[in-house]
Amino acid sequence: MLQVKVPATSANLGPGFDCMGLAVRLYNTFTAEANDRLEFHLKGTYCDHIPLDSNNLFWKTACILWKKIGYTPKPLKITIQGDVPPARGLGSSSTAVVGGLLIANALANYPFNRFELLRLATEIEGHPDNVSPALYGGITLTVMTDTGVVPRILSKNPSFKVVVVIPDILIETEKARSILPAFVPRNDAVFNSSRVGLLVDAFIREDYPLLSIATQDRIHQNQRASLIPGMPEALDSALQAGAYGAALSGSGPTLIAFCPEGVGQDVAENMQKALAENHLESTCLTLDIDPEGAVIYEQTNG
Ligand code: HSE
Numbered sequence: 001m002l003q004v005k006v007p008a009t010s011a012n013l014g015p016g017f018d019c020m021g022l023a024v025r026l027y028n029t030f031t032a033e034a035n036d037r038l039e040f041h042l043k044g045t046y047c048d049h050i051p052l053d054s055n056n057l058f059w060k061t062a063c064i065l066w067k068k069i070g071y072t073p074k075p076l077k078i079t080i081q082g083d084v085p086p087a088r089g090l091g092s093s094s095t096a097v098v099g100g101l102l103i104a105n106a107l108a109n110y111p112f113n114r115f116e117l118l119r120l121a122t123e124i125e126g127h128p129d130n131v132s133p134a135l136y137g138g139i140t141l142t143v144m145t146d147t148g149v150v151p152r153i154l155s156k157n158p159s160f161k162v163v164v165v166i167p168d169i170l171i172e173t174e175k176a177r178s179i180l181p182a183f184v185p186r187n188d189a190v191f192n193s194s195r196v197g198l199l200v201d202a203f204i205r206e207d208y209p210l211l212s213i214a215t216q217d218r219i220h221q222n223q224r225a226s227l228i229p230g231m232p233e234a235l236d237s238a239l240q241a242g243a244y245g246a247a248l249s250g251s252g253p254t255l256i257a258f259c260p261e262g263v264g265q266d267v268a269e270n271m272q273k274a275l276a277e278n279h280l281e282s283t284c285l286t287l288d289i290d291p292e293g294a295v296i297y298e299q300t301n302g
Contacts, residue, residue: 001031001032001033001298001299001300002031002032002033002103002106002107002296002297002298002299003029003030003031003032003296003297003299004029004030004098004099004102004103004294004295004296004297005027005028005029005294005295005297006027006028006029006030006094006095006098006099006102006134006293006294007023007024007025007026007027007095007133007134007137007290007293007294008023008024008026008027008028008084008090008091008092008095009021009022009023009024009090009091009094009129009130009131009133009134009250010022010024010089010090010091010162010164010249010250010254010256011089011091011127011129011130011249011250011251012129012217012220012247012248012249012250013139013199013215013247013256014195014199014214014215014216014217014221014245014247014248015191015192015193015195015196015199015214015215015216015217015218015219016129016141016196016199017129017192017217017219017220018127018128018129018144019127019128019129019141019142019143019144019196020129020139020140020141020196020199021091021128021129021130021132021133021139021140021142022133022138022139022140022162022289023133023134023136023137023138023289023290023291023293024090024162024164024287024288024289024290025287025288025289025290026083026084026090026285026287027081027083027084027095027290028044028080028081028082028083028084028092028095028096028099029044029080029081029083030058030078030079030080030081030095030096030099030100030103031078031079031081032076032077032078032103032107033076033077033079034074034075034076034077035075035076035077036075037075038053038054038059038075038076038078039075039076039077039078040052040053040056040077040078040079040080041077041078041079041080042079042080042082043079043080043081043082044080044081044082044083045082045083045085046082046083046084046085046086046092047080047082048086049086049087050080050082050086056078056096057093057096057097057100058078058080058096058097058099058100058103059076059078059100060100061096061097061099061100061101061104061124062100062101062103062104062107063104064120064124065100065101065104065105065108065112065120066104066108068120069108069111071107071108074107085166085254086170087170087171087172087173088166088167088170088171088249088252088253088254089171089248089249089250089251089252089253089254090164090166090249090250090254091130091133091134091250093125093130093173094121094125094130094131094134095134097121097124097125097131098117098121098131098134098135098294099294101117101120101121102117102294102296103296105117106296106298114135114136115151117135118131118132118135118136118142118149118151119148119149121134121135122142122144122149127144128142128144128149128151129142129250130250132149132151133290133293134293134294135293135294136151136153136293137153137156137289137290137291137292137293138153138154138155138156138157138289138290138291138293139153139154139155139156139158139203139289140152140153140154141154141196141200154200154203154204155203155204155206155289156289156291157289157291158203158206158208158289159206159208159260159261160208160244160258160259160260161258161259161260161261161264161286161287161288162256162257162258162259162286162287162288162289163238163243163256163257163259163264163267163268163271163284163285163286163287164249164254164255164256164284164285164287165234165254165255165256165257165268165271165272165275165282165283165284166253166254166282166283166284166285167228167252167253167254167255167275167280167281167282168280168281168282168283169228169253169280170253171227171228171251171252171253173250173251175227176224176227176251176252177251179223179224179226179227180219180220180223180224181223184219188218188219189219191216191218192217192218192219195213195214195215195216195217198210198213198214199211199214199215201214202214208244208245208258208260209244211244211245211258212239212244212245213245214245215245215246215247215258217247217248220248220251221235221247221248224248224251224252227252227253228248228252228253228255228275228280229275229278229279229280230274230275230276230277230278230280231248231252231253231255231275233274233277233278234246234255234270234271234272234274234275235247235248235255235257235271236274237270237271237273237274238255238257238267238270238271240270241263241266241267241269241270241271242259242260242263242266242267243257243258243259243263243267244258244259244260245257245258246258246267246271255271257271259286264286265286268284268286271284272284
C-alpha cells in the first residue's frame, strides 16, 4: 500500500504571477492499494465535486506518467483524505497532480526523479507556481524555460505565520484566468518585476517588513477583484492590523497574509470583517510553512 501526503499551496504571493508559491501545513492524502477494479473512497473535510471514475485528476495524472513509459495501468483502490478546500486558491488540484505522479512513479519502480516530476507536473498544470512548492516544500520561485523549469527554494522555515482567509465561494481557476487581459502595459510590467525582485530578497534575507511593498501587484489581483467583493479592503485591513504583507492566494478567492507573532488573530478578524461588509462569509486558518513538500510512504499491512 502506498500513501502520499501533499501540502496545500498558495501561488503568486502578490506580484509573482505563475512563478512564486509556498507550501503550508494543510494536506490532502492519497492512498493506493492493488485492487481488482478502479475504486475510490473519500474521507476528510472536503470531498464534494471529486469525480470518482477515470476522470479523477489523481488517476488521470497517474495514467499520463504511465503512458510516457509504456506501463500498463493496473486497477487501484484509491482513498482520498481531502482536507484542502477545493476551488479556493489553495492548490487542491495540484495536490492531486503531484500525488498522482508520485504514486504512479513509485508503482513503476521510480523511473523519474523529483525534478523530472516537477517538469511533468508543470506540463500538466501549465504553470509551476503550485506544483513546485507542493513537491519541494517551502517558498519557491520557479522559472519556465523553453526546455523545462528552474526551481529555486528561497526559504523553508520563515519566522512568520501565514493567515489564510477562505471566503465561502468557489472560483474555478480557468474562469479567473480568462478575465485577465492578454497584454500588460509596460509600467505595470516594471511595477511587478521590481516587486518580484524585492519579494525574493525579502524571503532570502528574512527582511519581512519589505513584504508590505513586495506583495503589491498590478497584473492580476485588481483584475480579479470583481470575483471577490471586499478583496482590496481586506488586503489593506491586514496591513493595518500588523501583517507584513497580504495577497490574493492563487486565483482566489482565498486571501493570504504574512504575520509576525501575535498579530494573526487581529489580522484574520480585520480581513473577515472587510469581506463580511461585502456580504462574503469566510473561515480562517493560521498555518506554518511546510518545509518538506510531498512525502510518499510505503506501508505494509499488519
Ligand atoms: N498562477 C495561477 C493563477 C495560480 O493565478 O491563475 C492558480 O492556478
